[in-house]
Structures are given as structure tokens and as C-alpha cells.
Amino acid sequence: MxxxxxxxxxxxxxxxxxxxxxxxxxxxxxxxxxxxxxxxxxxxxxxxxxxxxxxxxxxxxxxxxxxxxxxxxxxxxxxxxxxxxxxxxxxxxxxxxxxxxxxxxxxxxxxxxxxxxxxxxxxxxxxxxxxxxxxxxxxxxxxxxxxxxxxxxxxxxxxxxxxxxxxxxxxxxxxxxxxxxxxxxxxxxxxxxxxxxxxxxxxxxxxxxxxxxxxxxxxxxxxxxxxxxxxxxxxxxxxxxxxxxxxxxxxxxxxxxxxxxxxxxxxxxxxxxxxxxxxxxxxxxxxxxxxxxxxxxxxxxDECRASLPELPDAKRARYLAEGISAYNAEVLTAEVEAARWFDALLEAGAKPVAAANWVTSELFGALNRLGRDISDSAGQPGAGRRTARACRRRHDFGHDRQAGVRKDARNRRRRRRDRRS
Amino acid sequence: MAIDQATVRKIASLARIAISDAEAAAMEGELNGILGWVEQLGEVDVTGVEPMTAVIPNKLRLRDDVIDADPLTGGNRRDDILANAPAPQHGFFGVPKVIE
Amino acid sequence: MTDLTNLTVAQIRDGHRAGDFSAVEVAEAFSANVAGAKALNAFIVETPEHALAAAKQADADRAAGTLKPLSGVPIGMKDLFATNGVQTTAASHMLEGFVPRYESTVSQKLWDAGAGMLGKLNLDQFAMGSSNETSYFGNVISPWRRKDGGNAALAPGGSSGGSSSAIAARLCPAATGTDTGGSIRQPAAFTGISGIKPTYGRCSRWGIVAFASSLDQAGPMARDVRDCAIMLENMAGFDPKDATSLDLPVPDWEAALSSDLKGKTVGIPKEYRLEGIDPDIDAMWEAGIAMLKDAGAEVVEISLPHTKYALPAYYIIAPAEASSNLARYDGVRYGLRDLPDGAGLQDMYAATRADGFGPEVKRRIMIGTYVLSAGFYDAYYTQAQKVRTLISRDFTAAFESCDVILAPTAPSAAFGLGEKTADPLAMYLNDVFAVPASLAGLPAMSVPAALNREGLPLGLQIIGRAFDEQGVLNAGLAIEERAGFTARVEKWW
Structure with a gap:
């Protein structure tokens, strides 16, 4: 309640x-x-x-x-x-x-x-x-x-x-x-x-x-x-x-x-x-x-059902079962790109707990500093090797950044309009 | 159930048709005549009868998710779309300013 | 040389193929008739150049040995079909000046088959009417006159009244029609021609200005049954752009025409015997029964118990669908815009629609809006759709004991213009025999069967099972061969 x-x-x-x-x-x-x-x-x-x-x-x-x-x-x-x-x-x-x-x-x-x-x-x-x-x-x-x-x-x-x-x-x-x-x-x-x-x-x-x-x-x-x-x-x-x-x-x-x-x-x-x-x-x-x-x-x-991927709840449960902390499991599963990246890492042989810690702190921190997205770095596992702090706001939907994008889009539209008239 | 002129005006407003008082008065009689006549349907026993959905047995076909597969139902034909527009404006349809 | 405009579609096709005349001669002859018949007001737009271009192509194709099924045949196009580059109005002020950049599926099929267009035919506004008096462009006048010596202008029927009048007056050998609740059959009956509404879904509705989607169906109108078969073959067919289109092959209806009805059973619906009906109609019906017996058919009485509810159900369902289908005419993207000084968007809608729609269209939009409105939907619309199910079941049951049904097309011969305009209900009752087959989506046709005591044509209606256009055409042919209907109008226009 x-x-x-x-x-x-x-x-x-x-x-x-x-x-x-x-x-x-x-x-x-x-x-x-x-x-x-x-x-x-x-x-x-x-x-x-x-x-x-x-x-x-x-x-x-x-x-x-x-x-x-x-x-x-x-x-x-x-x-x-x-x-x-x-x-x-x-x-x-x-x-x-x-x-x-x-x-x-x-x-x-x-x-x-x-x-x-x-x-x-x-x-x-x-x-x-x-x-x-x-x-x-x-x-x-x-x-x-x-x-x-x-x-x-x-x-x-x-x-x-x-x-x-x-x-x-x-x-x-x-x-x-x-x-x-x-x-x-x-x-x-x-x-x-x-x-x-x-x-x-x-x-x-x-x-x-x-x-x-x-x-x-x-x-x-x-x-x-x-x-x-x-x-x-x-x-x-x-x-x-x-x-x-x-x-x-x-x-x-x-x-x-x-x-x-x-x-x-x-x-x-x-x-x-x-x-x-x-x-x-x-x-x-x-x-x-x-x-x-x-x-x-x-x-x-049947085709619809068969084509469904592993969903966030199931994925989180799996990560928890592998010993990953509840916090990390939540962070890793919130966004599909992050989860896919992390799963690829596991498939490549990474140890779940250590990998989870590294991704949520080092990698996300570095990406945040660079202003980049996990999807930009997919396939480049070395992308965030430099020091970084964990990004706690990665999974929090980034409202402020979005508001900024919106404002930019508005301004762009306004500029286009001005050009036309 | 008989409808009055206020109802006639309400329907006209829902249908976005401007009507004068004289038209509303005339329409009141006509609509009541027609509605009174169709109301005989109420006497039909329709217990257990489903409303008609497809008059001829046929299945709804779904089309493939392909852009502009048929030019007749595809996009990229702005000139055709705007060809008959009463107030085309720089590729848009112009309408009186809307205050939301 | 024979007057080419007296020829049927089949005769034009065959004569052209045989080299008896050129397609250009045919097109010019009909175009001349069109140009000389302004008094009938059958056409909203004349397109002799279109007919001529198709004719030249037909003559070239004959020389090259690449003739198509309708090469050399000029036809009339009801102005409800969108025609690329040619004004399409649905006989409304709302669409006056509207020139589509697309072609309806049915008209495209006809052009692909080699036909040419003589013009766009007048009709009741948005196909709503039974007399052609609701057209914004003035009513069509029937070429027929009563033999009382007077010259009262008669209704050509509706809504395909331009089509019926033009064919009866030899302005075109065939035309397209559309039938929502009798709009092909009733005008055919009024003017002594034939017309068939096929099974719902046979002809694509794509590009036809919609009136009531679950009922609208295109079909041909022509002088005889064979011509209807030829035309229908070139109008019907699966169209992926229409979700209600039937994915079935188009039968070779003309080749399979046979007036031998041995082994067939004809049902006579007892509920269609109305109290106080015109004795001429009754006599024609009796004669029709005798003709089908003569063709070898067995005749049985059948019952369609919900017949009396068909018309009221239709006048809920059709206006309901129309009220929604006609919402797109709002002055924003095409057609009329009426923008009073200082008007906002909603005022523009109301002014545009008040000005752009005629009284009958408004009446039906109002009825449709009312029966769908909050609190009334179930009592009117749902009830009507349930009754429609019962009407459809009546036919299914009847077709267990018969192959086709024979009935009059309309309860009277053509009436005079202005005789029924004061009372919408009296006008609606004209479609009492036509509407049940529409509600059930069944193929039905009208063939001329007799003249009444005033010398006006009367039509018999044949209703068939779903998909059995052949059975309908064959019974129609049997009547045509026996009725000997050769009466035609004297040119007075």
C-alpha cells in the first residue's frame, strides 16, 4: 500500500x-x-x-x-x-x-x-x-x-x-x-x-x-x-x-x-x-x-508467442539466480539494449557477478561521461574501459536530457518555419 | 420516442450541419415520421440472435507490412493529395485557426 | 446502314470484331446521341474524347489482332465512380469540381477491357434516392412517357437514374450502376432495361463514393441479360484494396448462359404479395411464373417471414453507415468549403455541410446520427442488425427449397417527377421488394417483363443464392426470351 x-x-x-x-x-x-x-x-x-x-x-x-x-x-x-x-x-x-x-x-x-x-x-x-x-x-x-x-x-x-x-x-x-x-x-x-x-x-x-x-x-x-x-x-x-x-x-x-x-x-x-x-x-x-x-x-x-524474447522479469530472475545483486539486476534489465549487451558478455564467458559490477559502474559511468548510449557501444566491449563513476541515472529514463532534446527539436522547427516565411 | 426541435438541433450539431429554425421545425416532423415507422422493428423477437457482422461469409484479410507496395494505397503523392484542397499552404492543408 | 446506337454490347463487340464497322463510328454515333439528349439531363459530364480515344485504340487493336473483351464498346459511368482527371461529384454540390487523381477499381477494369467512357452519369445525390430528384445537377428525365398523350416528365428511377435513362434512350449501350437498396434494379425496371446487382463483394468498392459500406455494390445496367453478363465479367474480381472483396475467380457468365431451367425450382415469396398492389404488377408476376414454368422450372411457394421489417431495418443501417461515411466531407481537404466571415473550424464544418448536402442527404445523415447516438445505439442499430440476421436466415432457409426467387422489382411503374417528393416515407416504400436482397448481400437482377396499362415498363426481379449470379442471369434470360419485351421509346427530346 x-x-x-x-x-x-x-x-x-x-x-x-x-x-x-x-x-x-x-x-x-x-x-x-x-x-x-x-x-x-x-x-x-x-x-x-x-x-x-x-x-x-x-x-x-x-x-x-x-x-x-x-x-x-x-x-x-x-x-x-x-x-x-x-x-x-x-x-x-x-x-x-x-x-x-x-x-x-x-x-x-x-x-x-x-x-x-x-x-x-x-x-x-x-x-x-x-x-x-x-x-x-x-x-x-x-x-x-x-x-x-x-x-x-x-x-x-x-x-x-x-x-x-x-x-x-x-x-x-x-x-x-x-x-x-x-x-x-x-x-x-x-x-x-x-x-x-x-x-x-x-x-x-x-x-x-x-x-x-x-x-x-x-x-x-x-x-x-x-x-x-x-x-x-x-x-x-x-x-x-x-x-x-x-x-x-x-x-x-x-x-x-x-x-x-x-x-x-x-x-x-x-x-x-x-x-x-x-x-x-x-x-x-x-x-x-x-x-x-x-x-x-x-x-x-503460436508464431507470436514463439517470437517473444526473454522479458525483463524473467531476465531479472535469472540474473538474481546467478548471484547478481538486486540493484544490478534491476539496472541491467531496465533497458533492452543494456540487457542484450550484458547477455552477450555472459555468453562470451564473463563471470556474472563481476561482469555485472563492471558494466553497471565502469561501463555505464564511462558512457555517461561521453554522453553515449549503450547501443552505440554494442560490439565494442572496450569502449568504456577508462575510469568512470557508476551512472545511477541511466535507468531512470533520463527526463532532463529528454526535456533538452524536446527544446532543441522545438527550436529546430521554429528555425525551419522562419526560413519558410 | 418522439424527438423535439431541441433534439433536432442537437443531432444537427453532432452531425455538423447548420440548420435554421425553419429547417429544424420541418425536420422535426420528417424525422419523427421516419423514426416512428422504423420503431416497428422493436416488435421482432431477436432473442438469441447475433447482430449481422459479415453479410457474405468472408474472412478479413491482412496485408503485408510493405511501404508503397501499391501506389494507389501508398504515400509520396502529396500533389495528388493536395490537388483539390480549398486552401493548400506550403504542402499543408490550411484551415481556420484552431484554438485548443 | 443500321443505326449503330441500336446495337447491344454483344452486337457491337462482335460486329466490330468482324469488321462490320469501326469503333470510332460507334463512339461517334453514341457521342452524337449524348450531345443531342440534353433534355434528359442524364449526364453530368460528357467525355466524347475519352470514348473516341478508346475507340481508336480498339480499331488499332483489331488491326493488330489484340482485341480485348470490350474493345469498341463505349459505356456510361455513374458519377459515383472516381475517374482519374474527370470530375466526380456523386451529384452533389459538395463535390462539385472535385477531380480525383485516381481511378476506381471497377472503372479501371472496364478501361483495361477496352471500353471507352461517354461521360459521367447523373444520379441521386450520394446515391440517396429512388427517383433521381435529389441530384444537385437537376433531375434526370425518363425517356418514357405515358401513352395517355400527355407529356408528364417521369422519374427514371434511382439512384442510377442517369444510367437507366441513358440506356433506354440509346445514349449508351451499357452503363455502370451501384445498388445499395435497389439503385440498379428499380431504375432498370422503370425504364425497360436490365440490371444486375451481384453478390456483395463481387465488385470492388475501392474508388466508389461510399453511401452504406455493408450494402453498396456495383453492377452493370444494359439492354439485355447477355450484355449484363458481359459487363459484369469485366467489372467483377478480387481487389486487395477492398477488405470486403471476395477472393473468388470471375466465372465465364456469358458463355454459361442458358435459359433451360429444367431441374430448377423457382420460389415465390408469399410475403411479397402486398395488399392493394397495382393489378398490373400482379399480372406481370403471374405471367413471369408461367414463363419460368415454360422454361422447365418447377415453381413453389416460399416464405420470407421477416420481409416487412427489411425496409425499416434498411432505413436504420444505411443512414447510420452514411452518417459516418459522409463525415469526410468537411471542407478541409477537397470539395466545397464554406467559410463565413470570422468562422472557426467547427463553424466552417457546419456551414460547408449545410451548403454542400441536399435535403435528402441531410435527412439521412440526421437519422443515422440519431440512431447511433448515446442511449439509442442498441435500440435502433443493434436491433436492426439482428433483424438483418433474421432476414438473411429467411433467405438461407428459402434456398433449401428453391434455386432462385421471383418477385416484382418495384411496387409500381415509374411515377411522375414531383409526385413523391413531399413524403420521404412514400419514396422509401418504392424499394420494398429490392431491399431484402440488399440486406442479405444476394445477387439480384431486374429484367423488363411487360408494359402496364399506361404503356410503361415493369420489371421482374430474380434473387439468387450468394455467388450464384449464373442462376440469376439464366432465369432472367428465360424471362427475356419469353416476355418478348421489344417496346422502346419514341424520341421526343
Whole structure:
């Protein structure tokens, strides 16, 4: 049980968190068209007639996207539904060419599963905790709007329109920002092991809708708000902290929490109500008549299962069994590249305990000093032989570095824009 | 169940069709006529009947993960995509400024 | 020399092959008829240059010995099929001026088979209508007139009314149609021509402006059954771009045509005998039964118990799908944009869609939006899809005791323009016999069988088992051979 509470004037409040993580499925082509998915292309170049919803265009699903979602489901021990369907979610927006998003409401591809977050005393997680995952469904991403390039117009780029996403919906099982952060990190780690998503939050390959409500311990769930498109672990945690406080203050002042969609502003570290989405709640879901039910056979599922790698929990257990410390095992398994590198080292005959100590302290330290990634040094086991201190932040998702990257990307975009105009 | 003009306006708003008061009034009668007629479906006993999913027995085919395998469903045709756009802007579709 | 525009598709094909005339002569003759028939308003766009280019190719191919199945045959293309470089409107203001940079699968197949395009045919707006009166470009007028001496303009049927009118008036020997709830069969019946809606999935829907995806199906319209078979062979076929396309070989329907129905059983659905139906329709149906018996078939009464619920189920399912399919017409990427001064995005949508859609299209979008909206989905949409299952089961059960079903195509002959526009429900009831086969995805065709007392054509409908277009065509041929329907319109336009 988490000991995280909000201290209000009327006593302690518990925060209840559920996350809907949108993870871009790793695939060459889009979910329903043959256009490419690569990040960073010129606007509207990776757009097919299908993605632009030209009259008479029809969707045909990409097998690889289905396969990756199934493998992801298997990696969280979820029920795989051999019969599922695509539904249309109808709403109007400039980034949604069809006027509907093809998604799965009534019969998702993946059902109930779970993952376990590790104990982290310092973060207030005294013991490992199982977080329920209600479902994973496959859906289309929308395009992108740019608001700052013209005085009276927004610009629409459909390059992302139709890219496959997995929406991974957790149970409202988390009770602190730290638990939510650990959940996102663990999920990201699993996705990267499986290879179904690159987990690259700054490019938008992974983003979370954060559902937050507060209650007095033992009470029923309170009304929740949903903060959309939060794109880093640090921001997820900040949203929860800020939103829980806002709700407690609101309730204690005699107000009521309104079920609504909110947007996070990282610069001001606060959320605000998204009025533009207020009237869009009646999505009129119905089965997409352009697509038949998706039926998977045993051979398909067998291949998905057989192609799964050793996952982080199993790998950590193996390392522990070989005498590696719990801390090192955690550090070594958190990122798939590090784990692969370390496994290669073991295969080459290294002694597990000594090798683990060397990698986590000397190698990671050196890489950190050089500002390099383990993937850059793979195959060059001598790369970090010089002295270095252990890098304790390697496994901690590197938020600060990411924030910097994001800022750089923003600046680059701005420069490009300036050149154009 | 009969719908009133407020409902007509709500549906029109969901469907993003601007309607005048006169149109809403006219549509109220027409829609009630049609809805009243289709409601006879309620008298059919559908116990144990599954909703239709595929009218002709057929399986959903999945395609291979290949970029631009067929130019008709592939990318790299921005000129074609923008050819009929009411307000093309430097390779983008222009729309009235959206405030989020 | 014979008037080339009196020839059927088969006669043009065979005569061209034999060197009796050139394809250019044929194309020019039909193009002249098209140009001289503005009063019928059957075409939205005329493309004589397209027909001529295909004809020149056909003549070259004949010289080179590389003739294709439709070489030398010019046809009309319903303006619901996207045609590369040629305006495609679905008869709407919304798509006025829209010029696709792609070609629908079905039209591409026809061009690949050597056919040429005389123009884009008028239709009910977004294929929603039974009289062609919902077209933004004005209604098509049927070439037929009542023999009462008056000259009341009659409906050519809908939604493929440009197709039916053009064929009946000898503006083209054949045309494409699409059928969602009778849009090929009813106009064929109204104008004394033939038309077949194949099994759902036979013809690719890729590139056809969508109305109701689970029902839309393309098919040919022509003067006789053989021509329908020839055209369908060149329209059907598996298309990987349409997930509902049937991955089946296209049979050689023309070669297998046979009007000998010995050993076949024809079912007569008792629920199609409506109280108070036009006695001329009843008499035609009786005559049709006699013709099929004469062709060797056994005739049995069958029951399709949920028939009366087909039309209401259709008017939930089709508008629901349409409300979603037509959401893409928003003024952002193509088509009409109506941007009032100072309007935001959502205002632009509402203004564009108010201006771009006609009243019937709006009505159906509104119905569809309502039946899918929160709290009503199960009561309307899910219930309708369950009833659809029952209707489909009715047919499956009936086909245990018969091979094809015979019924009237429509409950009346062509009505006058404006006679039914005031009451949407009265218009909808026109498709009462056509809609059940659509809901079940079955092949069905209309063949002209008689004239009513006013001298207007009436059509008989044959419904077959899924995939059995051959059985439908053969029964149609048996009627065609016996009905002796040779009536044709006097040119008045």
C-alpha cells in the first residue's frame, strides 16, 4: 500500500490513477494503408489517398500491426481475443480526415492482463505491486495541427494520420505519482523488449492520457479528469501531483470535480480544461462496415508467442539466480539494449557477478561521461574501459536530457518555419 | 420516442450541419415520421440472435507490412493529395485557426 | 446502314470484331446521341474524347489482332465512380469540381477491357434516392412517357437514374450502376432495361463514393441479360484494396448462359404479395411464373417471414453507415468549403455541410446520427442488425427449397417527377421488394417483363443464392426470351 497522501484541510486524501498509454506500433507502413510511418518526413508526403480519406477509399489492415499488438498482449500475460472487431469513433476535427477514428471499443484485440512494478522504498513503493491492464486495442493515430505558422490559419499535416497505435488501458490501480511513473517505465521497457514500440516519448511514439481522481481512504472512487497526451514520465508524475492537489482544494472549497478532458502545459506546470473537446463526447461508436471481424488462428498466435524474447522479469530472475545483486539486476534489465549487451558478455564467458559490477559502474559511468548510449557501444566491449563513476541515472529514463532534446527539436522547427516565411 | 426541435438541433450539431429554425421545425416532423415507422422493428423477437457482422461469409484479410507496395494505397503523392484542397499552404492543408 | 446506337454490347463487340464497322463510328454515333439528349439531363459530364480515344485504340487493336473483351464498346459511368482527371461529384454540390487523381477499381477494369467512357452519369445525390430528384445537377428525365398523350416528365428511377435513362434512350449501350437498396434494379425496371446487382463483394468498392459500406455494390445496367453478363465479367474480381472483396475467380457468365431451367425450382415469396398492389404488377408476376414454368422450372411457394421489417431495418443501417461515411466531407481537404466571415473550424464544418448536402442527404445523415447516438445505439442499430440476421436466415432457409426467387422489382411503374417528393416515407416504400436482397448481400437482377396499362415498363426481379449470379442471369434470360419485351421509346427530346 502506497503511503502517498494529499494533506487537505479536512484530512488525508488518496489519489487514484489510471493510465491510457498510446504506443505507436513499430511497423514500416501504416495500419490501414501502405504509406510509410517514419518520423520527421516533409509534411503530407507520407500520406496515401486512404489516409487523406479521399472519396471511395477503403482500409485494409496491416498484419504486422496486429502481430505486434498480440505479442505485446502476450508479454503482459493478457487474454488474446481470437475474434475482435474494428469500430468507428465518430467526431469532427481537422486532424481526423475520415471524420472518424478506426479503433476497437466493443471487441478489443487484447483483454485482461497485468504487469508488476518493482519495490522502490525511496519512492514510497515498499513492495512489488501488480497493476492491472484492462485491455489493449489497436487504432489509428490522427494527423497533426500547427497553429503558429500563419496569422489566421492552422496547418494540417497528415503524415501521422493512420499510423498504428496500441492503446494500453490500465486499471485504476495506482495510488501515487511514483507508482504511475514506475508503471510507465516498466511498460516502456516491456514494449522495447518485445519490439512492438520504440518507446520514444519525445517523438511522440508513446504518450499517456492520465486519469486522476481523489477520495478519502475507503470511500468510493471520485469523479476523474483525463489529461491528454502527456509525453514524459516526469510530466505524468507532475500532472498527477498537480491535478490531485487541484481536485482536493476544489472539493474542500465546496466545489465539485467535473469529468472533463484537460491539457497539460509543461511550461507552467499546470493543467487546464480543453473546451474545444467539450461537445465531442457522443462518439457514436459502431462496427466499421468496411472491415470484417478480425479472426486469428492458432498458427498466428503460436508464431507470436514463439517470437517473444526473454522479458525483463524473467531476465531479472535469472540474473538474481546467478548471484547478481538486486540493484544490478534491476539496472541491467531496465533497458533492452543494456540487457542484450550484458547477455552477450555472459555468453562470451564473463563471470556474472563481476561482469555485472563492471558494466553497471565502469561501463555505464564511462558512457555517461561521453554522453553515449549503450547501443552505440554494442560490439565494442572496450569502449568504456577508462575510469568512470557508476551512472545511477541511466535507468531512470533520463527526463532532463529528454526535456533538452524536446527544446532543441522545438527550436529546430521554429528555425525551419522562419526560413519558410 | 418522439424527438423535439431541441433534439433536432442537437443531432444537427453532432452531425455538423447548420440548420435554421425553419429547417429544424420541418425536420422535426420528417424525422419523427421516419423514426416512428422504423420503431416497428422493436416488435421482432431477436432473442438469441447475433447482430449481422459479415453479410457474405468472408474472412478479413491482412496485408503485408510493405511501404508503397501499391501506389494507389501508398504515400509520396502529396500533389495528388493536395490537388483539390480549398486552401493548400506550403504542402499543408490550411484551415481556420484552431484554438485548443 | 443500321443505326449503330441500336446495337447491344454483344452486337457491337462482335460486329466490330468482324469488321462490320469501326469503333470510332460507334463512339461517334453514341457521342452524337449524348450531345443531342440534353433534355434528359442524364449526364453530368460528357467525355466524347475519352470514348473516341478508346475507340481508336480498339480499331488499332483489331488491326493488330489484340482485341480485348470490350474493345469498341463505349459505356456510361455513374458519377459515383472516381475517374482519374474527370470530375466526380456523386451529384452533389459538395463535390462539385472535385477531380480525383485516381481511378476506381471497377472503372479501371472496364478501361483495361477496352471500353471507352461517354461521360459521367447523373444520379441521386450520394446515391440517396429512388427517383433521381435529389441530384444537385437537376433531375434526370425518363425517356418514357405515358401513352395517355400527355407529356408528364417521369422519374427514371434511382439512384442510377442517369444510367437507366441513358440506356433506354440509346445514349449508351451499357452503363455502370451501384445498388445499395435497389439503385440498379428499380431504375432498370422503370425504364425497360436490365440490371444486375451481384453478390456483395463481387465488385470492388475501392474508388466508389461510399453511401452504406455493408450494402453498396456495383453492377452493370444494359439492354439485355447477355450484355449484363458481359459487363459484369469485366467489372467483377478480387481487389486487395477492398477488405470486403471476395477472393473468388470471375466465372465465364456469358458463355454459361442458358435459359433451360429444367431441374430448377423457382420460389415465390408469399410475403411479397402486398395488399392493394397495382393489378398490373400482379399480372406481370403471374405471367413471369408461367414463363419460368415454360422454361422447365418447377415453381413453389416460399416464405420470407421477416420481409416487412427489411425496409425499416434498411432505413436504420444505411443512414447510420452514411452518417459516418459522409463525415469526410468537411471542407478541409477537397470539395466545397464554406467559410463565413470570422468562422472557426467547427463553424466552417457546419456551414460547408449545410451548403454542400441536399435535403435528402441531410435527412439521412440526421437519422443515422440519431440512431447511433448515446442511449439509442442498441435500440435502433443493434436491433436492426439482428433483424438483418433474421432476414438473411429467411433467405438461407428459402434456398433449401428453391434455386432462385421471383418477385416484382418495384411496387409500381415509374411515377411522375414531383409526385413523391413531399413524403420521404412514400419514396422509401418504392424499394420494398429490392431491399431484402440488399440486406442479405444476394445477387439480384431486374429484367423488363411487360408494359402496364399506361404503356410503361415493369420489371421482374430474380434473387439468387450468394455467388450464384449464373442462376440469376439464366432465369432472367428465360424471362427475356419469353416476355418478348421489344417496346422502346419514341424520341421526343
Amino acid at each position: 502506497s503511503n502517498y497522501t494529499i494533506k487537505g484541510e479536512t484530512g488525508d486524501w488518496e489519489v487514484v490513477i489510471g493510465l491510457e498509454v498510446h504506443a505507436q506500433v513499430t511497423s514500416n507502413a501504416k495500419l490501414f494503408s501502405g504509406a510509410a510511418t517514419a518520423f520527421g518526413a516533409e509534411p503530407n508526403t507520407q500520406v496515401s489517398l486512404v489516409d487523406a480519406a479521399m472519396p471511395g477509399m477503403l482500409p485494409v489492415p496491416n498484419r504486422e500491426c496486429i502481430r505486434q499488438a498480440v505479442r505485446t498482449g502476450m508479454a503482459i500475460d493478457a487474454q488474446i481475443n481470437k475474434w475482435s472487431r474494428f469500430d468507428r469513433k465518430n467526431y469532427f476535427y481537422a486532424d481526423l480526415p475520415q471524420g472518424y477514428q478506426i479503433s476497437q471499443l466493443y471487441h478489443p484485440l487484447v483483454g485482461e492482463g497485468s504487469l508488476t512494478i518493482e519495490a522502490d522504498e525511496k519512492a514510497g513503493i515498499p513492495e512489488p505491486k501488480r497493476i492491472g491492464i484492462e485491455r489493449i486495442h489497436v487504432e489509428q493515430d490522427a494527423g497533426k495541427l500547427m497553429h503558429d505558422q500563419h496569422p489566421t490559419m492552422s496547418y494540417v499535416d497528415l503524415n501521422r494520420s493512420g499510423v498504428a497505435l496500441m492503446e494500453i488501458v490500465s486499471r485504476p490501480d495506482m495510488r501515487s505519482p511514483a507508482e504511475a511513473g514506475a508503471y510507465v517505465r516498466k511498460l516502456r521497457s516491456i514494449l522495447r523488449y518485445v519490439g512492438s514500440c520504440d518507446g520514444n516519448m519525445e517523438e511522440g511514439s508513446m504518450r499517456a492520457d492520465v486519469n486522476v481522481s481523489v477520495r478519502k481512504p475507503g470511500d468510493e472512487f471520485g469523479t476523474r479528469t483525463e489529461t491528454k497526451n502527456v509525453n514524459s514520465v516526469r510530466f505524468v508524475m507532475a500532472v498527477i501531483e498537480g491535478e490531485a492537489k487541484r481536485q482536493v482544494e476544489l472539493i474542500e472549497r465546496g466545489g465539485t470535480v467535473v469529468q472533463e478532458t484537460r491539457l497539460y502545459d509543461p511550461d507552467r506546470n499546470e493543467t487546464r480544461s480543453m473546451r474545444s473537446k467539450e461537445d465531442a463526447h457522443d462518439y457514436r461508436y459502431f462496427p466499421d462496415p468496411d472491415l470484417l471481424p478480425l479472426e486469428l488462428d492458432d498458427a498466428f498466435l
